Amino acid sequence: VLAASYALAAGGFLFQHFTFPVGLAPSKFLSNLCFCLAGSCLVGAIVARHGRPVPYAGIGVLAGSGMGAFSWFLFVQPDLTWRILVVNFALGGISLLAAAELRVVRGNGPTEKMLFVLALLSGLNFFVRTLAIIIANGPFKSYDELYASSYWTTALLLHALLSLLIALCLFTAAALDVVRALKAETHTDP
Template sequence: MTPLRLFILLNPAIGLVFATVFVVLWLNQRNRPYILMMAGASASYALAVTAQMTIPAMPRIGLNTMTSAVLYQLALSLFVDAMLTRVGVVGNRRWLLGISAVILSLVAYFFYVDDSLSTRIYVQNLGAGAMLCFAALRLLAAPVWKPIDRVLFWVVLLTGLHFLPRTVMTMRVDVPAGMITPENFGRSLFYSALGFALVILALLLCLTFLLAVALDIFDDLRRERNGDSLTPLLNRRGFEEEADRRLVRLHGAPASVIFCDIDRFKSINDGHGHAAGDEVIRAVGRLIAEELRREDIAGRIGGEEFVILLPQSGHEDARLLAERLRARIAELHIGALAGATLTASFGVAEAGPNEPLDEVMERADDMLYRAKRGGRNRVEG
């Protein structure tokens, strides 16, 4: 066995290894169907390379040509669908089926009707490049853009773009030299370059996708650890960790803290039950989350107590937000309260330059208790 053929054998091995890894990962993360799709893509890729290497070339039958073409196309389609499903970009399967149908139809035409190996090579390689470029551009429509998605975008885009120059350059060498016939295809420069490229690209794409999945899982675990159990806000630990990071990044720029406490919450629990109390907390938490800007963060730090950090906002902006929240809470209609009015009190404090988080939170808490002593349903600070 030649060193080249031994190296090319790495392709099915890579596909099978990653298929196994993704299946094992999916068994522990069944809420992520795109992991199983990626396992299918890796397995299809391994089968495609194996079919191309082992099925004998049979004139007019095309078992090698069509089997490997279908499997390559399936692997590409599953990879693209998995990548886009992961980021929440849906509605891709019609496009993928349409592009795949066109590519496979052209491959079949240039085998059974107008037999041309060179044309089939261009169709399959440029088609694969077009599908990957399509995937990269669709990735830009992701509702949430993480740093790993930026990496994935460039890896997929550059992988797609590379198909055109590599195919054209190697074919320009092979065709004049007569090295692009079915009999000597395995000894052509194109075949050698393709083998090396696929090993590198398969590793790069699979590893990048695996890293993206691992980071997704890590983010979910962190959200579970730092998220509040009743509201879309952070818990105390999550808020303090994130608020500390954001205050450090401000480098002395203004920031403000708002404390919010639901008035007479104990009487709500005593008079209407703990289920009603939980409903009130959920409603107030949702309302606070609706009012936040992208750079703001909020958390529930006690049973009925909430805190908000407003980076790049001074005292007056914080008071305006607190007044708006106070008015909106008073307008809430909670079914479990049977028409009783819900109110909340607020304390506001602006952070001094490089002031520690615990100190500004303490001042905002003092303002909150001043609001409580002043009659509740008011903003102090």
């Protein structure tokens, strides 16, 4: 599921930068669908890795409402700024849902604490950064303006940074699990 998350995020950026023969609107829809699915898969992988039940209903409501609102502002009442806001708020909500699930498993070690902090930072990134930049720069009129903006630059940078840190935390947690299991086995040998 973790690999699917990263593959979907890559697909989202691919659809964002290239308009496929299906047209601009369907390409952007596919891009943001990939982003929402990537966030959902990532949260599911993180939560399941810690033995918590995956909050499918919460993830579904947040991702579904985000994509529903995105579709409205793409097909019915076209507005690029609102599309950015609704998808970011959906992804921010999904990130905070992960933090809410991780709050009870923080005592298991430093990697769990780091994942909790990264989930909180990710949620704040989607809410605070998005609002701050849009308030400071005003609404976006075109995709060319969006791609040249500080919003897009920071989105790309923070996505890469947070994705890398989350992956490193998960790999470290898995390695520590193996070390714990090996230590437990050494005490059971005669």
